[in-house]
Amino acid sequence: MNSHSGVVAFPGAGSFGSEFGPLLRELKPTAWLARYPGRFGRDFGTAAGSFEELVLACATQVTCRKLVRPVLLGHSFGAYVAYATAARLQKDGAELSALVVVGATAPELFTIPEVATRSRSGTAAYLDDIDPVLVPGESSSDWRDVVVDMAYQDLRLLGGFDSADYEMLRCPIFAVRGEEDPLTSDAGIAEWAENTSDTCSRLVFPGGHSDFLGSAEFVSWVARGITTPPVIGIHQ
Numbered sequence: 001m002n003s004h005s006g007v008v009a010f011p012g013a014g015s016f017g018s019e020f021g022p023l024l025r026e027l028k029p030t031a032w033l034a035r036y037p038g039r040f041g042r043d044f045g046t047a048a049g050s051f052e053e054l055v056l057a058c059a060t061q062v063t064c065r066k067l068v069r070p071v072l073l074g075h076s077f078g079a080y081v082a083y084a085t086a087a088r089l090q091k092d093g094a095e096l097s098a099l100v101v102v103g104a105t106a107p108e109l110f111t112i113p114e115v116a117t118r119s120r121s122g123t124a125a126y127l128d129d130i131d132p133v134l135v136p137g138e139s140s141s142d143w144r145d146v147v148v149d150m151a152y153q154d155l156r157l158l159g160g161f162d163s164a165d166y167e168m169l170r171c172p173i174f175a176v177r178g179e180e181d182p183l184t185s186d187a188g189i190a191e192w193a194e195n196t197s198d199t200c201s202r203l204v205f206p207g208g209h210s211d212f213l214g215s216a217e218f219v220s221w222v223a224r225g226i227t228t229p230p231v232i233g234i235h236q
Contacts, residue, residue: 005068007031007222010058010078010085012103012210013158014127014134014151019075022214026223032065034058034081039150047153051160054081059088069097071226075213076183077154079104080161083195087166096171098226099196103177103209105184106191107163116155123152130183131209169196174226176218178207 007027009020017024017033024031037057038047048054058081062070074082079101086099104110116126127134127148135147173196175189186202193200203221205212212218 005030005070006065007071007073008034008062008067008082010034010072010074010082011036012076012078012134013154014123014147014149015075015078019210019213023219023222026219034061034078034085036081036154048157051081051084051157052165054157055084055088058082058085059092062089063092063094069095071097071100071222073100073102073222074104075102075210076104077158080107080110080158083107083163083169084161084166086169086171090169090171091167096169098172098174099169100174100176100222100226101189101192102213103181103184104175105188106175106194107161108194109188109191112155112159117152117159120148120152123155124148126155127151130181131211134210163195170198171196172198173200174203175200176203176205178209178212179204180207181209183209 007023007030009017009023009031011017011033012019016039020031020033024033036048036054048057062072062085072082072086074080083099083101086096089096113126115122117123124135124144135144135151173192175192177184177186177189186204190200190202205215205218207215
């Protein structure tokens, strides 16, 4: 892969980006967090009213940074935002180095359980089933309410996502999962190949849905420019 000017990280549902902490620190200042509208207080606008509005806001952030062939890296919900943002940027004439989608089955296979968007309690239960660390415990009730509310809104926005609305990418895709992730499978992430005319590589790291994002193996793989296979597994 040729050189790029930075890595843009897209957080998961309800997340403020802490899952990317080790990666952002390692790659500073060439990595930064995509800021979803309304996520970081009133000074950053109001929450997006649709999935496409969210994508437009993220694409605008990347464009304003004038990045040259950036890598877009998204986790879970953020993987679909990153994919749609990549398609939007490509349509506007931008060239991307790669799309890295983590903990997300291919768009054509993805469905959101109805219970996850029916109520905030349903959202909390859905996230707890995927990974108990995604939602703070009852001892941090105020912060738990914030995270669950954000995740509820994110998942409802994701209901408006349809991969058919976006053109096929022309950059490589790296589809990544934790080997114990209950939300994905090897076959599910392999189907990301249908969304690019370039190569699609499937990678598996030790861990669950999100814990491996802070591992030395994952961080060093991204830091090397995602050109060298990681220590666990890679499949074309």
